[in-house]
Amino acid sequence: MTVDPADHRLRRARRVTLLSLGTNGWTTVLLPAVGLLREPDPVRAVLGVVGLLGFTVAQVAVLHAAVTPWLAAPARHRRHLALAVAALLSLPLVGPVAGGAWPTWAWLGASLVGMTPLLFRPAVAVAAAAGVLTAAAGVTVATGGPLPTALLVTGGVGAGIALLTWVQVWFWDLLVEARQGQAAGARLAAAEERLRFARDVHDLLGHDLTVIALKAELAERLASVDGARAGREAAEARRLAASALTRVRATVHGYRVVDLAEQAAAVGEVLRSSGVRCTVESPVGALPAPVAADLAAVLREAGTNVLRHSRAGWCRIEITRDDGLVTLTVRNDGVRGDGPDAFSGGLRGLADRLAPSGGRVRASTEDGVFSLVATVPVTP
Template identity: 70%
Template sequence: MTVDGADRRLRRARQLTLASLATNLWTSLLLPAIGLAREPDPVQLALGAAGVVAFAAAQTAVLYSAVTPWLAERRRRRFQAVLAVVAVLTVPLVGPVAAGTWPTWAWLGASLVGMFPLLLRPVTAAAATVGVLAVSVVVAGWAGVAVRDSLLITGGVGVAVAGVTWLQVWFWDLLVEARQGQAARARLAAAEERLRFARDVHDLLGHDLTVIALKAELAARLAPVDVGRAGREAAEVQRLAGSALHRVREAVHGYRAVDLAEQLTAVGEVLRSCGVRCTVAQPDGEVPPPVAAELAAVLREAGTNVLRHSRAGWCRIEITRENGMVTMTVSNDGAVDGGPDEHSGGLRGLADRLAAAGGAVHARREDSVFTLVASVPVAA
């Protein structure tokens, strides 16, 4: 992919979101653990501990699926179903724990209410919250703890946790949508470039192929009646075909005239679409077509390096013309170890190509700033 830097930032944001959501676990592990510590019956203690651990595990799986957009929907629903089953089982397993001394299940109920923004629509979540409160009242009466305390814990703490959870998930969804928008813009820029090239090839070949088809048809008709003229037409077809082939090769290899300003604009748009602040300083005056073709190749390699081999936050592209040389400088921050240098394969290929035109390419790294400088003589 050409957006590795942006993906790394998204992965870091995902890890932070997951860690933040995991704070939900304190209501399903730490506080119920107080009730487990107060339970004198070893059998009930074991059953309660199993219920708490199973609930925490199912809750962790749902939290993980909530911030993993590439997870299959079937697996996501499976995690949610497991959480629902475990939540029901915790009522007989955890409800009697520390009966009369600590509202153990009420904390699990609060944690469950805090999960509803991940699982349900607002109206359904409100209805489910009322249901959990009703269960908390029943468990409180069964376990001999204060109903008011259970309602305050399940309702008050649960709604507070739900609000925090909703805010975290909302921010995460915004990040994912922004990333998807960046990827779509990058794909659109690449598609536009392919369409531009396709139009160029069509313009090159459309007329030539039409003439070739007509002359080939004419030669076929003349062959039985005028062999000499048919031969001349066939020779003309051969000449036109060779000319068309030559022009296509020039287009493919970048030797035909290149609009360097257009290339600069396209690369700048791709970088910006991937979250890199890009500044482009256009050259003063027109760059000769042969020089533009060489610098366009360097520009494409430099743009690829910024996206693949750095965590760039900014990039500056500048082209200057002085003393018979046209120089392009591409600088970006976020250079990482193992990135390109003047010995890397892509830059070696560029150095060989520019050397054939009398130019040169150099790369340097200062702290986290990577700079690529390419120079081509105007007479290239």
């Protein structure tokens, strides 16, 4: 899956989903401990502890894999196989514990039924749940326990957990698909912009190159019969080539011109889509292209820092122009520790970029709020 593991909003949702799934499953893992306490045979109790711990570890691994879309398929399959092995081993290890006095394995069976939506498609999940229910009935009959109680625990409780698990996984999948859609939209926008630029260059050069090729061919044919005219045709081809080069350079320059207000608005939209309340105040009037390009680089770095290096709830982007000085200020809460090091690679790179134009970058943290201030002088 094309999901960014550094997406802090997705990480928060992942932790909540994992906690919710764990709560559903671990309830039925803790209840077999009652059977361990009621088992009079110490050897059987120790074997039960081993089986229960192995099952719990495998279950945690599967739950983690269910909400880790960037996990490789082989690792996911290994975790599923480990759970299957742990479930089979739990039959002889946990099944006899407190036989007849407490439905120990029936609770493990309920946990297995509850996890079927994580492992199988609906039709296969129903078949797997039926197999677990049969195993619970066999263990109960073999240990002399009450069959209706075991079937009610494994089937009834397990079905309730399975329903909750399916709903939680469904919501998680919707969130992952939404984030994938946002990433795909960004990639599509970039691809469309590249195609637009390619079309512009083609339109500019297509006609000129055709004419230049014809002029060059004509000059070649005339070289041996009419040298003067051949020279004129060659000169015209050279003029057309110089004119085409000038237009291409102008197009590329226009393509690279940065609108700082648009950049700030775009960064604000990205932050808001990631759950950060963002306020953007753009400058009045256009800024010189070099100044806008320098500050746009600072703005992109600041936006990246907010998303990756903080747990921001709000962010404020402000661009002001006063007395020949343009100032970009980005402030956000949710700083981890003391915030970024003033000598970190990103900030040092920005300082090096602004230095030739007399610009400066300052970073500070106060009361959990990180501030990044960049100033660039405007030459009249």
